[in-house]
Amino acid sequence: MPRPLEALIHLDALQHNLARARQAAPDARVWAVVKANGYGHGVERVYEGLRGADGFALLDIAEAEKLRRLDWRGPILLIEGAFDARDLEWCSRLGLWHTVHCEQQIDWLALHKTEWPHHVFLKMNSGMNRLGFTPDAFRNAWVRLSSLPQVDEISLMTHFSDADGPLGISRQFEVFQRASHDLPGERSLCNSAATLRHATDPAVRGDWVRPGVMLYGASPDFPEHSARHWGLQPAMTLRSRLIGVQHLKAGDTVGYGSRFTADRDMRIGVVACGYADGYPRHAPDGTPVLVDGQRTRLIGRVSMDMITVDLSALPQAQPASEVTLWGQGPDLQGQPTELPIDEVAHHCGTIGYELMCALSPRVHVDVRAPHHD
Numbered sequence: 004m005p006r007p008l009e010a011l012i013h014l015d016a017l018q019h020n021l022a023r024a025r026q027a028a029p030d031a032r033v034w035a036v037v038k039a040n041g042y043g044h045g046v047e048r049v050y051e052g053l054r055g056a057d058g059f060a061l062l063d064i065a066e067a068e069k070l071r072r073l074d075w076r077g078p079i080l081l082i083e084g085a086f087d088a089r090d091l092e093w094c095s096r097l098g099l100w101h102t103v104h105c106e107q108q109i110d111w112l113a114l115h116k117t118e119w120p121h122h123v124f125l126k127m128n129s130g131m132n133r134l135g136f137t138p139d140a141f142r143n144a145w146v147r148l149s150s151l152p153q154v155d156e157i158s159l160m161t162h163f164s165d166a167d168g169p170l171g172i173s174r175q176f177e178v179f180q181r182a183s184h185d186l187p188g189e190r191s192l193c194n195s196a197a198t199l200r201h202a203t204d205p206a207v208r209g210d211w212v213r214p215g216v217m218l219y220g221a222s223p224d225f226p227e228h229s230a231r232h233w234g235l236q237p238a239m240t241l242r243s244r245l246i247g248v249q250h251l252k253a254g255d256t257v258g259y260g261s262r263f264t265a266d267r268d269m270r271i272g273v274v275a276c277g278y279a280d281g282y283p284r285h286a287p288d289g290t291p292v293l294v295d296g297q298r299t300r301l302i303g304r305v306s307m308d309m310i311t312v313d314l315s316a317l318p319q320a321q322p323a324s325e326v327t328l329w330g331q332g333p334d335l336q337g338q339p340t341e342l343p344i345d346e347v348a349h350h351c352g353t354i355g356y357e358l359m360c361a362l363s364p365r366v367h368v369d370v371r372a373p374h375h376d
């Protein structure tokens with residue numbers, strides 16, 4: 004029998020979250036961001052749930068190829084653009100739109116031989132200081148691009164550093180507007196946080212939004228707002244079972260480094276899931292875990308293949324009891340339970356994004372069609 008650990012991908016949740024993105028940005032088209040192999044869910048697995056999007060945005064040409072092989076004929080955007088001149092061959096062959104964020108990418112385009120002029124997204128660095136032309140260089144880049152026969156459409160984009168926090172987007176938005184207001188072309192500015200928090204303003208919303216993490220059912224601004232607050236449903240469940248139970252006496256310790264010491268007699272459960280599966284090794288004592296749909300806590304250091312959990316309040320729990328590491332729990336007397344990935348991540352000092360992206364290839368993944376039990 005295989006290890007009882009598995010990840011479930013919920014297609015109905017992906018569809019629901021995509022609809023939430025549309026609702027948050029009415030009239031805008033939606034790039035479903037599927038970089039990092041669909042935020043760890045698998046591009047091919049999420050495709051069925053997200054094919055209602057207007058396009059897919061990603062970084063790897065290999066992932067774009069997968070989408071074309073799945074027969075996706077619509078737009079695909081490379082959000083970091085070409086990494087070398089030869090990537091443009093692939094863009095022509097696969098019909099990919101690509102970001103242009105530096106002069107060198109324009110040089111490559113100018114030398115590129117193609118019968119199919121490209122649709123490019125010219126990126127402005129409006130303050131994030133990662134990729135993009137400075138506001139001063141932006142216009143010149145636009146003029147250069149618009150003179151190239153290799154280019155037939157130029158859209159404008161930028162990316163916010165603080166859409167999820169108190170700083171907000173206003174400064175970057177003003178910089179973007181000032182440097183681009185009289186240039187033609189469609190606009191794309193919003194990631195998930197900006198889509199949910201700032202896209203009520205049609206100018207911020209632009210023509211295309213670029214939600215990523217919200218599509219997978221995590222909140223872009225946890226703990227200020229939970230996924231539930233935003234009406235999002237978890238698209239990934241990581242679940243396993245108890246494979247052992249131990250009875251501790253007061254003073255006994257658990258696991259490597261004896262991190263946890265029992266202060267009284269207690270029962271603990273051993274779960275088939277460890278850091279080699281993508282569960283964060285730095286998870287502290289107290290990180291929430293569901294056993295039989297009931298909340299308990301991690302105790303002791305995370306091992307490669309196992310974790311240990313407190314069963315003090317769960318007398319019915321025994322080997323084979325169901326464990327939810329994050330996502331949707333089992334129905335408890337008809338009540339579906341949930342352990343938000345954001346909460347687990349928060350205990351570990353990270354964000355839901357990192358946990359979902361880190362799901363290990365050794366974990367068996369099962370795709371659940373809509374309305375599956």
Ligand SMILES: *Cc1c(COP(=O)(O)O)cnc(C)c1O
Nearest residue numbers: 036082162194195213214215216
């Ligand atoms: C990753 C990414 C997004 C999506 O970000 P989320 O926070 O996951 O919504 C949007 N735009 C760009 C340029 C990105 O790199």
